[in-house]
Structures are given as C-alpha cells and as structure tokens.
Amino acid sequence: xxxxxxxxxxxxxxxxxxxxxxxxxxxxxxxxxxxxxxxxxxxxxxxxxxxxxxxxxxxxxxxxxxxxxxxxxxxxxxxxxxxxxxxxxxxxxxxxxxxxxxxxxxxxxxxxxxxxxxxxxxxxxxxxxxxxxxxxxxxxxxxxxxxxxxxxxxxxxxxxxxxxxxxxxxxxxxxxxxxxxxxxxxxxxxxxxxxxxxxxxxxxxxxxxxxxxxxxxxxxxxxxxxxxxx
Amino acid sequence: xxxxxxxxxxxxxxxxxxxxxxxxxxxxxxxxxxxxxxxxxxxxxxxxxxxxxxxxxxxxxxxxxxxxxxxxxxxxxxxxxxxxxxxxxxxxxx
Numbered sequence: 001x002x003x004x005x006x007x008x009x010x011x012x013x014x015x016x017x018x019x020x021x022x023x024x025x026x027x028x029x030x031x032x033x034x035x036x037x038x039x040x041x042x043x044x045x046x047x048x049x050x051x052x053x054x055x056x057x058x059x060x061x062x063x064x065x066x067x068x069x070x071x072x073x074x075x076x077x078x079x080x081x082x083x084x085x086x087x088x089x090x091x092x093x094x095x096x097x098x099x100x101x102x103x104x105x106x107x108x109x110x111x112x113x114x115x116x117x118x119x120x121x122x123x124x125x126x127x128x129x130x131x132x133x134x135x136x137x138x139x140x141x142x143x144x145x146x147x148x149x150x151x152x153x154x155x156x157x158x159x160x161x162x163x164x165x166x167x168x169x170x171x172x173x174x175x176x177x178x179x180x181x182x183x184x185x186x187x188x189x190x191x192x193x194x195x196x197x198x199x200x201x202x203x204x205x206x207x208x209x210x211x212x213x214x215x216x217x218x219x220x221x222x223x224x225x226x227x228x229x230x
Numbered sequence: 231x232x233x234x235x236x237x238x239x240x241x242x243x244x245x246x247x248x249x250x251x252x253x254x255x256x257x258x259x260x261x262x263x264x265x266x267x268x269x270x271x272x273x274x275x276x277x278x279x280x281x282x283x284x285x286x287x288x289x290x291x292x293x294x295x296x297x298x299x300x301x302x303x304x305x306x307x308x309x310x311x312x313x314x315x316x317x318x319x320x321x322x323x324x
Contacts, residue, residue, distance in 0.1 A: 154287065183253075183285050184253075185250050185251050185252075185253060185281070186251070187247075187251070188308065190307065192274065192277065192306065192307070192308045193247065193250060193251075193274060193277060193278045193281060193308070194281065194308045195281045195284075195285060210253070211253065211255075212253060212255065212285055212286070
C-alpha cells in the first residue's frame, strides 16, 4: 500500500514544523507557502517545497496538490485566505482536508465549505496547560469519549512495591494500566549522572509498580481520580 | 578547600551517588545537600538534584539546579539537555 501523501499549505511555525515532522516520519510531504524565503528555508526538510498562492487553483494544481491524500491548511491568522484555500483544495478533489482554525466562526465556515476536520492548536494547548496546572499528578490526558480517558499519572504511593494484580487497579478501581514508564538512574559515558526512561508496554499482572514510576492508565475519569487520590 | 573537607566531600558524594543509582531519592537528596554545604560548586551534586527534582515533577526546583550546574560547568551536556527539555526548547526548531 502506498504511503499517504501530505500537503501542507501555510508554513508558519505550526505548518513548517508539521511538514517537517511528517517528513521525518517517512511520509512524502508537499509544502506550500506564498513567500519564497520561507519556502527556501524548508526545501531540504520536506519532499518538495513550492512557492505558490494558496487561493490560486491552477497554481496549486501545477504544484501537484492533487497527488496528496491529505492536505492541511495551516494558514491561521488570515481567515479569508484560509477559507479560500480550503475551497480551492476541496474543488480540486482532495479527500481529506484539515483546517487550522483560530476561532469558532472560522471553523464553522471551514466545515460548511467542506473541511473534513478542524483543529484549534491554541485552544487544545490551553486546555492541556490548564489540566496540568490543576492536577499536577496528571501528566498527560487524552479524551477517548465523554467518559473514558487515557491518562499518564505518577504512581500513587499506595501502589509502590505491589504487583499490578495486588494493587487492585482493575478489581478495585476498574481501570487498566497499559504502560509503565520507569526512570532509571545511571552514569553516562562522560561519567556524569543521568536518568533514562524505559517503558514497559502492556505490563502483566505480576509486574511490579515502583516508587517514581509513571503509569499510563485507561478508565473512567472518576475512577482514575479515585485511584490517583491518597 | 583543605584536604579534610575534600575527603569528606568525596565520601558523602559516593554515598549520595549510591542512593541515586539505587533510586533511593529521598536519601540521595539529603546526601547531595550535605555535599553542597561543603562545596556549593559541586556540579555533579547540583545536576543530580536537578534530575531527582525533575523525576518528581518539581519542575521549578529542577530548573534552578540545572541553571546552577551550567553556571559552574557551561559544557554540562546532561544539564543542558534536561533544562532545554523543561523549558520546551526544541533545538530542531527554527
């Protein structure tokens, strides 16, 4: 099966880093911006970088946008250009168009004209930051559904030295540990102290939970909170 | 620093490192603090405290320790890498 080909339109901080990350992960990436200097900067970090007007259908077609399976419109600040670019790429028949939005109105219009997905990086980051400040023991949180979450937490003291089975994480709290991240101190080649992280993915019931472990758990929000409490 | 103090510093540091390498972080913190009382410029003790604090998600304390390490030892790779990570600096970014 051929690899998904991505197109990224708008190479600001978000767009350029997204394009580079996708390319680094082995996907073909076509990066487009209307400014030559920005395009020149990213040339060596993506499959192809082209200077073109994102609202010019012919220019995008010539750039090869039709070969992309997914196009991300990463023009944040200029809503008009973002909307027009969305319209143009949808008209060109791109199946999956993701639009970076800066407001609710922006996202509503984007969806109306055919965007398959809208994202708000700033809103999502703010939400994450707020969560990390309110619950310092919760390091990372992904919402699966209204009730279920995947959460990274510092192993509660009550579990230290116990196996997963004995900790009652499943029987008592109804949640599952899907990974244990352990921090292991060592002396590096330069003779300096350091700490490395080792991850045990899908640990067994006999695996032990130690002090300083980070647990990746799946469960209902209230159950996780109960497990995480003292 | 006289020879007695130097010997004492090495001895306590050895004990601190033993605790650190065995993940006995509470004990390691106590010993590293004693090392710093004798020699506040001991970069290994400062950096190790940074690592322990980072591990415990005491981010501000960890940052302070890495910064102090880098004042004494500008080339300290461990302190540089961990401090950059905590601040959110990605060297691959523009």
